[in-house]
Amino acid sequence: MNLKSIDENDCIIVARNILKKYDETVAVDGIDLDVRRGEIFGFLGPNGAGKTTTIRILSTLTDFNEGSVLVDGHDILKEPNEAKTKMGIIQQHISLDKDLTVWENMYHRALMQQMPKAQIETRMKELVDYFSMGEYMDRKIDSLSGGWKKRAAIVSAMIHSPKVIFLDEPTVGLDIKARRLLWDLIRLLNKDGTTIFLTTHYIEEAQILCDRVGIIDNGKIVALGTPQELASEIGEYAVVVTDVNGKSEYKYFEDRKSASEYGSGIETGEVLVRKTNLEDCFVELTGRTVES
Amino acid sequence: MASVFKEIYSVAWGDIRFMRHNLLNIIAATLVSPILYLIAFGYGMGQGVVMDGVPYLAFIIPGIVALSSLNASFSSTATRLNVQRLYYGSFDEMMMCPIRVSSIVLGKTVLGIVRGLISCLLIFILGLFLTDKLMFTPIFFLSLILACVTFSLLGEMSALLAKSHQSMATFNTLIILPMTFLCGTFFSVSILPEVFQWALYAIPLTHASSCIRAGALGWEFPWISLVVMFAFCIAFFLIDCYLVKYRKV
Numbered sequence: 001m002n003l004k005s006i007d008e009n010d011c012i013i014v015a016r017n018i019l020k021k022y023d024e025t026v027a028v029d030g031i032d033l034d035v036r037r038g039e040i041f042g043f044l045g046p047n048g049a050g051k052t053t054t055i056r057i058l059s060t061l062t063d064f065n066e067g068s069v070l071v072d073g074h075d076i077l078k079e080p081n082e083a084k085t086k087m088g089i090i091q092q093h094i095s096l097d098k099d100l101t102v103w104e105n106m107y108h109r110a111l112m113q114q115m116p117k118a119q120i121e122t123r124m125k126e127l128v129d130y131f132s133m134g135e136y137m138d139r140k141i142d143s144l145s146g147g148w149k150k151r152a153a154i155v156s157a158m159i160h161s162p163k164v165i166f167l168d169e170p171t172v173g174l175d176i177k178a179r180r181l182l183w184d185l186i187r188l189l190n191k192d193g194t195t196i197f198l199t200t201h202y203i204e205e206a207q208i209l210c211d212r213v214g215i216i217d218n219g220k221i222v223a224l225g226t227p228q229e230l231a232s233e234i235g236e237y238a239v240v241v242t243d244v245n246g247k248s249e250y251k252y253f254e255d256r257k258s259a260s261e262y263g264s265g266i267e268t269g270e271v272l273v274r275k276t277n278l279e280d281c282f283v284e285l286t287g288r289t290v291e292s
Numbered sequence: 293m294a295s296v297f298k299e300i301y302s303v304a305w306g307d308i309r310f311m312r313h314n315l316l317n318i319i320a321a322t323l324v325s326p327i328l329y330l331i332a333f334g335y336g337m338g339q340g341v342v343m344d345g346v347p348y349l350a351f352i353i354p355g356i357v358a359l360s361s362l363n364a365s366f367s368s369t370a371t372r373l374n375v376q377r378l379y380y381g382s383f384d385e386m387m388m389c390p391i392r393v394s395s396i397v398l399g400k401t402v403l404g405i406v407r408g409l410i411s412c413l414l415i416f417i418l419g420l421f422l423t424d425k426l427m428f429t430p431i432f433f434l435s436l437i438l439a440c441v442t443f444s445l446l447g448e449m450s451a452l453l454a455k456s457h458q459s460m461a462t463f464n465t466l467i468i469l470p471m472t473f474l475c476g477t478f479f480s481v482s483i484l485p486e487v488f489q490w491a492l493y494a495i496p497l498t499h500a501s502s503c504i505r506a507g508a509l510g511w512e513f514p515w516i517s518l519v520v521m522f523a524f525c526i527a528f529f530l531i532d533c534y535l536v537k538y539r540k541v
Contacts, residue, residue: 061384081390089388095381099310108309111302112389114295156385 012037012086012164012195013058018067020053020219027053028064029219035164040186040196042210044203044282050219051199052092052168058197059089059166072163085113088157092169094149096141102152103137106159113160120159127155131185147178154185158194165189167198171205183209203279213278217286231276234284239263240272252276252284299391303399307372311403322364322411326356330415333478334422344480346509350425354432354505355477357412357419361439361504362497365408366468369447373400374460377451387536397448397532404444405437412436416508425509432507438521439500445528446496452535476501496524 013035020028028050035041045051056062058069060076060083069076074083096105106127110120128134133155136148144152150170157165167186171179186209190196200206206213207227215223215230223230235252237259242248253259256273263271311318330353338348377383386396413436419426450467454460475481475497481489492498499517506513 059388061387084388084390087388089384091381091384093381095384097306097310097376097382098380099313100306104306104309108302108306109385109389111305112386112391114298114302114390 010036012072013197014070015058016068018054018057018064018069020050020057020062020064026219028057030067031216031219031221033058033214033221033224035195035197036212037163038190038193038195039211040190040198040209042206042213043197043199043216044201044206044213044278045199045216046286047201049216049286051201051216054216055089055166055168055197055199059087060084061089085160086163087166088160088162088164089166090150090153090157090168090170092172094141094153096149096153096156098141101138101140102133102144102155105141105152106156109156110159115160123159123161127158130188131155145178146174147181150174150178150182151185154189158189162194164195164197167196169199169201171200171202179205203277203282207278215282215285222285223281227278227281230278230281230285234276234281236276238274238276238280239266240274241266241269242272243269250280250283252280296392296395299395300399300402302389303386303391303396304402307400307403308406310372311406318368318407319410319414322360322407323414325363326360326411326415327418329356329359329478330418344482346425347423350423350509351480351505352478353415353419353423353426354508355501357416357436357508358439358475358497358501358504359472359477360411360415361408361436361500362443362468362471364411365404365440365443366447366450367404367464368407369401369404369444370451370460370463371447372403373448373451374454374457378454378456393533393537394529396536397445397529400448401441401444404447405440408440408444409436412440427508427510429507429510431513432504435500435503435507435518435521438518438525439496439504442496442500442521442525442528445525445532448532449528449535452532471495471497476505493520496521499524 011034013033015031015033018028018031019026031054043051043054053062057064058071060080071083072086074086076083097108100108106124107120110123115123128137131151131154133151136144136152141149141152170186171182174182183205186196186198198209210227212224212226213230214221223233225233235254237253237256239251239253239259239262240248251262253262259273263273334349334352338352341348343351373383416426416428450460450463454463474492475495476492477497481492481498484492499521502514502517503521505511
């Protein structure tokens with residue numbers, strides 16, 4: 001994890017030494033974090049590791065005890081309103097007003113972002129066309145399926161053209177099809193230059209979507225880098241040995257040759273030599289499974 | 293100043309749309325209990341009774357108007373904010389917008405104020421048909437608006453403090469229900485022992501009842517009560533601002 005190699009001017013989010021305590025419990029323990037402009041940054045961690053607290057701190061929703069956060073150059077404590085115009089958030093549980101329609105939620109958000117009325121209609125039309133939301137605009141949020149609710153939340157969060165979007169566990173509760181559609185949507189947003197900061201505990205999601213990944217455990221960042229960089233930290237090749245009881249053991253090697261040599265020396269059980277993936281890094285670095 | 297009003301409007305817009313979706317339900321719901329009070333206490337028990345020199349029906353109608361300002365304004369603001377904050381999470385969306393804390397607080401009172409005014413004015417208009425002692429005066433209307441604002445701010449405070457729907461219900465039972473029956477709605481506070489009077493004058497509904505009744509019946513106006521009500525209003529506003537700003541509710 002080498003933060004000094006990143007130029008802060010290239011970063012949309014610069015967080016330094018963030019400490020958050022709930023009474024005596026430390027939820028976020030002095031983390032440093034840089035998110036580069038235009039990237040998809042994945043924030044991984046087991047349940048209770050501090051992912052949601054971190055995302056709420058960065059998005060100004062939760063106070064913190066120590067540290068500083070800059071969003072697009074604006075200190076969120078000193079210039080909160082400037083910072084707020086640069087970001088949008090889609091929370092884990094859809095936080096739209098369920099008594100209102102999709103159109104009303106979007107319009108309300110635009111008003112609260114102090115957008116001029118003339119601009120609101122244009123922007124709404126643009127987004128509705130872009131995300132194919134047309135036929136759902138007059139429906140109340142509660143009448144939508146999970147996937148369309150997420151889509152409505154994304155469209156609402158994008159109304160003021162934020163530079164960074166926070167997505168907290170965006171695909172939790174979605175079926176495979178809806179999850180893949182949402183991934184496409186996230187890529188689409190990112191293609192237009194929006195930085196994506198997403199928390200997830202689906203390793204596959206992070207592996208597929210993210211340019212860089214941070215792993216948080218017990219409130220501390222234990223690894224930060226591209227999936228490839230993280231893999232090389234523990235060894236680029238994995239040997240998985242599964243015994244007759246179905247119990248697996250993992251060993252990591254810097255190159256395929258060493259991994260194969262080790263694998264061929266195993267006499268009992270099933271041996272698999274493969275490239276190290278993000279899940280291996282996660283388990284190795286946190287000592288926990290993703291679900292734990 | 294214009295930007296403050298724009299912010300308040302932007303916050304209130306969603307609540308007004310919500311009200312438009314549910315207008316008939318809201319009006320019907322807010323009228324049920326005042327009409328029941330009117331029938332039970334005004335007609336059922338109050339026949340032939342004179343209170344403070346006027347027929348009981350004329351006495352009780354301004355009291356019920358004051359009570360409606362409490363119930364309608366408090367519950368509209370409190371329930372909607374509680375749901376938005378604890379269940380929908382949509383209050384977070386508001387907190388992520390570039391809006392002053394004071395504008396959020398004032399914007400969230402608008403639904404309660406509008407609903408309180410509609411409910412109270414309907415009851416008052418009904419009262420005009422039932423007795424010729426009532427009159428619509430500017431000071432009555434001023435008192436009514438101030439009561440609706442104060443109770444809407446109180447509703448906001450309870451919703452901001454609530455940790456669950458259950459704690460909202462507890463607040464209603466411990467604070468609102470005693471206010472309903474004790475604060476001069478159904479009887480004159482002056483007939484109680486002095487110690488109770490002091491206790492009741494520490495509650496905003498007592499002052500709202502005094503002002504609204506005096507304004508509607510053309511009695512000498514209790515200006516001190518109006519000032520006290522205004523002080524409650526400011527206090528609730530400041531507490532709400534504190535809760536939104538520092539507790540990151």
